[in-house]
Amino acid sequence: MSSILIAIVVLLVLASVFGIILGFAAVRFRVEGDPIVEQIDALLPQTQCGQCGYPGCKPYAQAIADGDAINKCPPGGQSTIDALADLLDVDAIPLDAEHGEEKPKTVAYIREDECIGCTKCIQACPVDAILGAAKQMHTVIVSECTGCDLCVEPCPVDCIDMIPLPVTPANWKWPAPVSDPSLILTDRGRGQLLQGASQ
Amino acid sequence: MSRIFSFHGGIHPPENKKQSLGADIRLAPIPTQLILPLQQHIGKAALPCVTIGERVLKGQKIAEANGRISSSLHAPSSGIVTYIGPQPVPHASGLESDCIVIDTDGLDEWTALSPILDYQSMNKMDLINHIRDLGIAGLGGAGFPTDVKLHLGDDHIVNTLIINAAECEPYITADDALMRERSDEVLAGIEIIAHLLKPSHILIGIEDNKPQAIKALDHALRTSTLNIDICVVPTKYPSGGEKQLIQLLTGIEVPSGSIPADIGIVCQNVGTTAAIYRAIFKGEPLISRVVTLTGYALGHRQNYEALIGTPFTTLLEAAEVNRKALFRLVMGGPMMGISVNDERIPVIKTTNCIIAATKDEMPPAQPAQPCIRCGMCEQVCPASLLPQQLFWFAQGREFEKAKHHNLFDCIECGACAYVCPSNIPLVQHYRFAKSEIRTEEFEQQKASHARIRFEARQARLEREAAEKELRRKERAEAAAKQQAERKLAEAAPKEVSTDEEKATQLKQLKTAASVARTKLKKANDALKNAREKGLEGIDKLEATILLLEQKANEAQQAWIDAGGEQN
Amino acid sequence: MALIHLSSPHVSKANSTARVMRLVLLATLPAVLALTFFFGWGSLIQIFLACTFALIFEACALYLRQRSLRFFLSDGSALVTALLLALAIPPMAPWWITAVGMFSAIVIAKHLYGGLGQNPFNPAMVAYALLLISFPVEMTQWNAPFVLIGDSWQALPSLSQTLAIIFNSSQALALDAYTGATPLEVLKHKGSLTTEEIWRSSDVLNQGVFAWYGVSAAWLMGGIFLIYRKIMTWHAPLSMLVTLFILASLFYGGDPSNFADPFVHLGVGATMMGAFFIATDPVSGATSNKGKVVFGIGLGILIYVIRTWGNYPDAVAFAVLLMNLSAPFIDQYTQPRSYGHKHSSPTRGGHR
Ligand code: SF4
Ligand code: SF4
Numbered sequence A: 001m002s003s004i005l006i007a008i009v010v011l012l013v014l015a016s017v018f019g020i021i022l023g024f025a026a027v028r029f030r031v032e033g034d035p036i037v038e039q040i041d042a043l044l045p046q047t048q049c050g051q052c053g054y055p056g057c058k059p060y061a062q063a064i065a066d067g068d069a070i071n072k073c074p075p076g077g078q079s080t081i082d083a084l085a086d087l088l089d090v091d092a093i094p095l096d097a098e099h100g101e102e103k104p105k106t107v108a109y110i111r112e113d114e115c116i117g118c119t120k121c122i123q124a125c126p127v128d129a130i131l132g133a134a135k136q137m138h139t140v141i142v143s144e145c146t147g148c149d150l151c152v153e154p155c156p157v158d159c160i161d162m163i164p165l166p167v168t169p170a171n172w173k174w175p176a177p178v179s180d181p182s183l184i185l186t187d188r189g190r191g192q193l194l195q196g197a198s199q
Numbered sequence B: 001m002s003r004i005f006s007f008h009g010g011i012h013p014p015e016n017k018k019q020s021l022g023a024d025i026r027l028a029p030i031p032t033q034l035i036l037p038l039q040q041h042i043g044k045a046a047l048p049c050v051t052i053g054e055r056v057l058k059g060q061k062i063a064e065a066n067g068r069i070s071s072s073l074h075a076p077s078s079g080i081v082t083y084i085g086p087q088p089v090p091h092a093s094g095l096e097s098d099c100i101v102i103d104t105d106g107l108d109e110w111t112a113l114s115p116i117l118d119y120q121s122m123n124k125m126d127l128i129n130h131i132r133d134l135g136i137a138g139l140g141g142a143g144f145p146t147d148v149k150l151h152l153g154d155d156h157i158v159n160t161l162i163i164n165a166a167e168c169e170p171y172i173t174a175d176d177a178l179m180r181e182r183s184d185e186v187l188a189g190i191e192i193i194a195h196l197l198k199p200s201h202i203l204i205g206i207e208d209n210k211p212q213a214i215k216a217l218d219h220a221l222r223t224s225t226l227n228i229d230i231c232v233v234p235t236k237y238p239s240g241g242e243k244q245l246i247q248l249l250t251g252i253e254v255p256s257g258s259i260p261a262d263i264g265i266v267c268q269n270v271g272t273t274a275a276i277y278r279a280i281f282k283g284e285p286l287i288s289r290v291v292t293l294t295g296y297a298l299g300h301r302q303n304y305e306a307l308i309g310t311p312f313t314t315l316l317e318a319a320e321v322n323r324k325a326l327f328r329l330v331m332g333g334p335m336m337g338i339s340v341n342d343e344r345i346p347v348i349k350t351t352n353c354i355i356a357a358t359k360d361e362m363p364p365a366q367p368a369q370p371c372i373r374c375g376m377c378e379q380v381c382p383a384s385l386l387p388q389q390l391f392w393f394a395q396g397r398e399f400e401k402a403k404h405h406n407l408f409d410c411i412e413c414g415a416c417a418y419v420c421p422s423n424i425p426l427v428q429h430y431r432f433a434k435s436e437i438r439t440e441e442f443e444q445q446k447a448s449h450a451r452i453r454f455e456a457r458q459a460r461l462e463r464e465a466a467e468k469e470l471r472r473k474e475r476a477e478a479a480a481k482q483q484a485e486r487k488l489a490e491a492a493p494k495e496v497s498t499d500e501e502k503a504t505q506l507k508q509l510k511t512a513a514s515v516a517r518t519k520l521k522k523a524n525d526a527l528k529n530a531r532e533k534g535l536e537g538i539d540k541l542e543a544t545i546l547l548l549e550q551k552a553n554e555a556q557q558a559w560i561d562a563g564g565e566q567n
Numbered sequence C: 001m002a003l004i005h006l007s008s009p010h011v012s013k014a015n016s017t018a019r020v021m022r023l024v025l026l027a028t029l030p031a032v033l034a035l036t037f038f039f040g041w042g043s044l045i046q047i048f049l050a051c052t053f054a055l056i057f058e059a060c061a062l063y064l065r066q067r068s069l070r071f072f073l074s075d076g077s078a079l080v081t082a083l084l085l086a087l088a089i090p091p092m093a094p095w096w097i098t099a100v101g102m103f104s105a106i107v108i109a110k111h112l113y114g115g116l117g118q119n120p121f122n123p124a125m126v127a128y129a130l131l132l133i134s135f136p137v138e139m140t141q142w143n144a145p146f147v148l149i150g151d152s153w154q155a156l157p158s159l160s161q162t163l164a165i166i167f168n169s170s171q172a173l174a175l176d177a178y179t180g181a182t183p184l185e186v187l188k189h190k191g192s193l194t195t196e197e198i199w200r201s202s203d204v205l206n207q208g209v210f211a212w213y214g215v216s217a218a219w220l221m222g223g224i225f226l227i228y229r230k231i232m233t234w235h236a237p238l239s240m241l242v243t244l245f246i247l248a249s250l251f252y253g254g255d256p257s258n259f260a261d262p263f264v265h266l267g268v269g270a271t272m273m274g275a276f277f278i279a280t281d282p283v284s285g286a287t288s289n290k291g292k293v294v295f296g297i298g299l300g301i302l303i304y305v306i307r308t309w310g311n312y313p314d315a316v317a318f319a320v321l322l323m324n325l326s327a328p329f330i331d332q333y334t335q336p337r338s339y340g341h342k343h344s345s346p347t348r349g350g351h352r
């Protein structure tokens, strides 16, 4: 009987000692990271398109930090969701189709001879990627445009197109070697044929 | 002779060099059309400085270097510029890129050249600018603009100049042939570089499978006053890799992420030295180079001196290609060259070799088997990486881990894929991973850039709103004052009379018509949408549309009445 | 003809996994001959059985995993596993021992982990350990070798006798006529006798040991052939043998009456086979040269410890499995220093 008591006492003492050590370590060695909102914001694509239902990426980051779902950002697509899942240590879920689909990257293009210079698109552009003044034709700075689509709707004469970014030798990406379907039917990855680059 | 070190790994693929060394360098025919990609070098593409229809002379500048790391372009023969725009270029993607196309006139008429005979008395900066002006870029691997390598900042002291004559890739003999036949040009080029860089010693790294070239160089060296060592290294691929050659000759490793100049070493390819010689002593820009034409689909396997911009077809035909046997066309060597699928692709400054291979010579890749972790790839990797591990990460898209395993130190030499018993296309896996990582980083950058702009705009909008508020208040006060004054005075209405005002009015009417049309279109779309989805309020929409139609017609009419044409 | 468009390199060495496996098979030939010479037909029959079972199980597993049979069967890896297991078990073991062994090797140790290249443990050794634990009697019954004992050559069972023993367990009694203990077992169960006494008193030891030396020499030959053909490197085998030798010499030198002579450790049991054919298994071993040396040293220590103080007479299988377990860890800490880097990456930490 007494031996059981001793065991219990010893365990209790040990538990409290380790508890104190752990508690102390937690306070003493606390890692001061970026506030979580900043970290989330850093992963969002900053397209500022509002498809998530918030007026920009930062507000959505705040909302995620407050517990909103992580799958509402179509421009970021699955890779952003995966990164967020990794950061927040939750399961990666597929993109919520309600907010849109993942589309290839595009940039806005203004058909300049039709532009009436109303400046409405300038006001809509979240990153000031459109140049122009009242009654002057406008043009998009391609390198600044995030492809958010927001300028298309306000244009009173419908002269803005979203065109996919052209693939040039400069931004071309090597494709992954493709697998030969006759060798593997179930899981991807093993036994691959080198035929990816044929154009 | 200085001591030779060694590097980790390496392989001994069949050399296949004898085939193209049977005859001397032959002049390739001038093609009817020359295609000159604006980007033949690392850095920014050159800017064309000729217009379509213009006649250019041989050696005339046709595109200007754009920025510090860029290289200008010259007409390789006389003729008419007929086209500037996308054409197939030698690039792994097989995509097109901007080129200048010249229809040659066969006269091969030179422009006036300005040789520098007494370069030693010339200002160094002028000399370097002269080299830059003549479009000299590395003829070995990546085509780095030579002037940049010759004009190092004051913080870089060059101890060692290494001339890369290793030519370790199988098949290629362009440098070998050049050294055999033009060793004096090579040497003169080296002397110019030495004059510019003032290195304390000069090493020529050459593989021991080129005894004739070594002899020719040795002979040429006898007349030189410079302290030049010919370092004969054992034949092993990739001893001609810049980093590997540096390790072979000096025992020093270039730290990861640095360039050789950071440790006081500059490497130049032998071909480049000859080009520098021509640029200085003859004033000739870089408009031709030695190209090895080899592979068993060719009847004449040998080295050609070809104009830059010569389409592969011309060369292949000159070498009597057997198109039936031709299976794979490779620009560069079999280990690192790129395969091209269009014979119109032109020779560029870095084209050292064209291999027209038969199916037996370069059979299609076997299907890959699972990695058995045999470690053969690791044994041969000249960068001492763990190729099997990198492969694993690249395949699993674990790019972070791949980066931690020094993926970016991989020189894509292909030694690992060469030995892999499971035929895994290792290099393509690494290239895939690298381009994914680069894109990701680029997008990250772009995203943070967009964030900054967004936040700046947000701040500006707030500021503007505050200012507007302030002005509104001021205006309200002023207006109240004016109101009192205006009651006293009466203004007469004005007539629209001048032409200018009429034009403005016309434009306004045009805009109004356009706006009305768009509104109508949008309403129609909404209606269609509503119909499809069976939403409520269709009648209301229809009414609106009627109204809009009327308005649009009115606006259109008003515009036409006012003198606008119908469209 | 349409030109194809591919990533470099455009040539590759005529070298394939199947060729590697073929050479390994070839290298076992001396051992097969030696075993047949000293222990009779048993080994050949076991090889035949093991290969058949291996191919059947491999085909089934591939079929169930929806892989191309022709492509993956031709890599020969199942045959290597089969051969190694067949040569490791007693030649007179009943057929179902081989069947169970191949099942656990191919299906459990290999395909359940994802097939060739993914298995953390050496399949043949998993099977061997499993059999040894489950069927200790069958797995330790070696027939007496064909050597001179006293004045007479030990008789070997004939082909038909061997077949009867292997396929008809009711005749297992007959086996007793031929079985004897292996030298390591005799040494293990020497009781209070000193090594010297038991050595003198046991024929199995003082005469039979030559059969084992002969087999070991055959394995050694095969191993040297593989190293010569650059199929594997010397690192793991040599470091393992040297470690074992040094340890055995130290203890033997300190107390010759209680510990076995180092040459016995090298020459009997599965030492040579383990060193050249198991420790060099690329899939489950360490990868870098440095790692292979560490792997070999670990093996040598474990083999000695388990043999001397453990419960089982031979230890190679257990030692290999334990070292397989630590191979990823060894790999992590023996990464080569990449060109242009001051340190190899893991010592700087930073990745999981
Ligand atoms: S959907 Fe994505 S990109 Fe668009 S605002 Fe929301 S978080 Fe930003
Ligand atoms: S230009 Fe248009 S699409 Fe591009 S960022 Fe601005 S609003 Fe978005």
Ligand code: SF4
Pocket: B370, B371, B372, B373, B374, B375, B376, B377, B378, B387, B388, B391, B416, B419, B420, B421, B422, B423, B424, B426
């Ligand atoms: S050579 Fe091929 S099979 Fe061998 S470890 Fe490297 S990637 Fe794997």
Ligand code: SF4
Pocket: B377, B380, B381, B382, B383, B384, B385, B386, B387, B409, B410, B411, B412, B413, B414, B415, B416, B417, B426, B427
């Ligand atoms: S391609 Fe990269 S990983 Fe492969 S051997 Fe060359 S440097 Fe090493």
